[in-house]
Amino acid sequence: MTKIPHRITLSEEHIPSAWYNLRADMPNKPAPMLNPKTLEKAREEDLYPVFCKELSHQELDETTRFIDIPGEVMDMYKIYRPSPLIRAYNLEKELDTPAKIYFKFEGNNTSGSHKLNSAIAQAFYAKKQGVASLTTETGAGQWGTALSEACAYFKLPLKVFMVKSSSQQKPYRKAIMENFGASVIASPSSTTAAGRAILAEDPQNGGSLGTAISEAVETAVTTENCRYVLGSVLNQVLLHQSIIGLEAMEAMKLYDEYPDVIVGCAGGGSNLGGLIAPFMRDRLQGKAKTRFVAVEPISCPSLTRGVFAYDYCDVGKITPLAKMYTLGCTFKPASSHAGGLRYHGMSPILSQLYHDGMMEAIAVEQTRVFEAAKLFARCETILPAPESAHAILGAVREAVRCREEGRAETILFGLTGTGYFDMAAYSVFNQGQMTDYRPTDEELEKSIAVLPKVTKM
């Protein structure tokens, strides 16, 4: 067999020409979204005030297997795609494992993460429809940065609601979004009714993703010809992110490789859902036995400690309801939690797959995550984002298992982004001041107790 290079970078013509819609091949489809006013199954038109039409259609489309990537989107993809599939030879050596470790690296663009894949698609469809401006929310800042870039490219005004505690911790994240022309507002803010209500109760509120979503959605529906876009959780986002998995599968094919296990970090699920999509199809169709492992933080354990139920996507309860693993939309991870992966729910697609036993999940401590990040950086000279380092830790554990069991398995993980803007968290870790927080059962029961009562579906 050909020697496998360190980096397998496909050429431009290998960028898939269509996204893959995993729902088309799922025997159990994700449960439908519900209209928050009627609690009835949401129709496409119900989504139009929030999302542009094409994206509303993609959100609900569970039958079209492949959806063509528009030429304008492809033109921007070509600036940074295909992303490399990298063989982590040095990490393998360091771990003394017989396993082969591959990672799909999505951090080689200025946004620094995979989020750009969906940001481009969403900005394009909005522009095509003649939408005048967009709103969104961002937590750690990767999504906001990616969308700022996409909007700058398509010349679309953008308003980003950034979780206040995060915007204070990461002034440079704010600066890079502004540099691409976005207007960045710390959330909760006084610019929306949702924000004002929270500030009236608690003027010092540091915000949450759920609150920022409420503010962004409210702004979209109350502003002339404005729409809302979201960086994870949604079906449309997983659809766009399928490009990660399609490219990874193509690159592995070139070397006659196929993963025995795929590991990804899981916040809202966009990267993991995109990475596993074509491999999951093979498993659903009985063509492969690949294991899929979601790695989440113990401080925000939606899969491992949440419930599978209908919930709102936001704190303000103005978004459609989705059936997903959730900690309750009022859940907020402890302030000691670094980086992203802080959303209360999980992608309905991944939630369904997990519920059906097609995917595993583990929850890990962030101090272990940063240890894995530093090991990886030294061996492979890429400084990972804390989010991405959850996947590294998961892959390292699989590789160690392979060593103990003497198995030469093929491990693939998603390295979603770089940690350039996370040096404050790295410093806290390096000074020995990082702590781990595991929510108590009482805390989780409290936020789960207030889940909406949905009996009709």
Add this chain to the structure above:
Amino acid sequence: MTKIPHRITLSEEHIPSAWYNLRADMPNKPAPMLNPKTLEKAREEDLYPVFCKELSHQELDETTRFIDIPGEVMDMYKIYRPSPLIRAYNLEKELDTPAKIYFKFEGNNTSGSHKLNSAIAQAFYAKKQGVASLTTETGAGQWGTALSEACAYFKLPLKVFMVKSSSQQKPYRKAIMENFGASVIASPSSTTAAGRAILAEDPQNGGSLGTAISEAVETAVTTENCRYVLGSVLNQVLLHQSIIGLEAMEAMKLYDEYPDVIVGCAGGGSNLGGLIAPFMRDRLQGKAKTRFVAVEPISCPSLTRGVFAYDYCDVGKITPLAKMYTLGCTFKPASSHAGGLRYHGMSPILSQLYHDGMMEAIAVEQTRVFEAAKLFARCETILPAPESAHAILGAVREAVRCREEGRAETILFGLTGTGYFDMAAYSVFNQGQMTDYRPTDEELEKSIAVLPKVTKM
């Protein structure tokens, strides 16, 4: 002809197996280094206390045309190389130019710049010789980051003297170096005689590259089995950086392209020297008429306003003397100067080529540089380092000239790195608070007046 893709990424086997030593093909060699004590031509042995043997040899070797890249260096190169050659289609469209604009992008690694190419080589040779630890200096922080990564990879302890004003402005640069295990000391420091002397005169001294070099060299020669390494200026560094030009030439060949003009930013000259090396050979041999344009800041204009003379490489005058374009080793750019490109001298190789009329140079205002950076980021979705944006501005001006003259020239420029750690400077620019400073003739005369008197050579 084949359609030219957006990104031409060669595969691993296209990484050149040897560095190219341009000196071997220069009819007028750069003037020899001088021993600072005797002012005689430095012998290889004279350099041993400062550099390890192999690098001392490379520094003085002006006849060996190609020098093999060791396997261990190649193994680390393969993690991030070959770097892509990108066609800036969107920038061309925005400028409405008939020119084709290519850039060789060296920012796709955690160090965020081309500096890693030489850091790996220098760390490897030191490790191979059994050196116990390394010292260096860093200004903007790119070199220190790159060397920290290389030292982490080869498990070599490293002490970095970071210009104090820069370490205060960029705490995260310090953090990333520490994250890779380096010890970072703000310069001037009390740990060296050179530092103490400066602090005694001026306790508030914010430091300079020249001072940091003095401290690093002093530490190397007074510490058991320790050596000094430098990220630019030196002949050995340009040798290692030739990999940029060799790859660029190979990638262009694939599409039957050849640059009419090559543009690079110029601080110490490492990236520009590496990028142009094989193309300059063609010109020296009469095979091509490519123009070479160095772009430097008006605040630190060594080529356009300096003198071609022997000077020390450091403020403390303990390094060998080099003949180069220099503003005098006591010159410090104004505090309003953002980013790197703040060294008082220019690579002896580039200085000789410029002196011989083989290269042009322009000096530009930083406010124009940041404008070009933002334009480029919007079009090509890569946020450039301020240093790299000097090259962008130079390329934009060439492309505009092509439009005005109706010429479809091929422009190649070096995009040396990303601006993730430069958001503070971007913010100053975005707030309209960035200023331009052009040193007065009197200022330059003052620092040039104290050049060493070298009459022997």
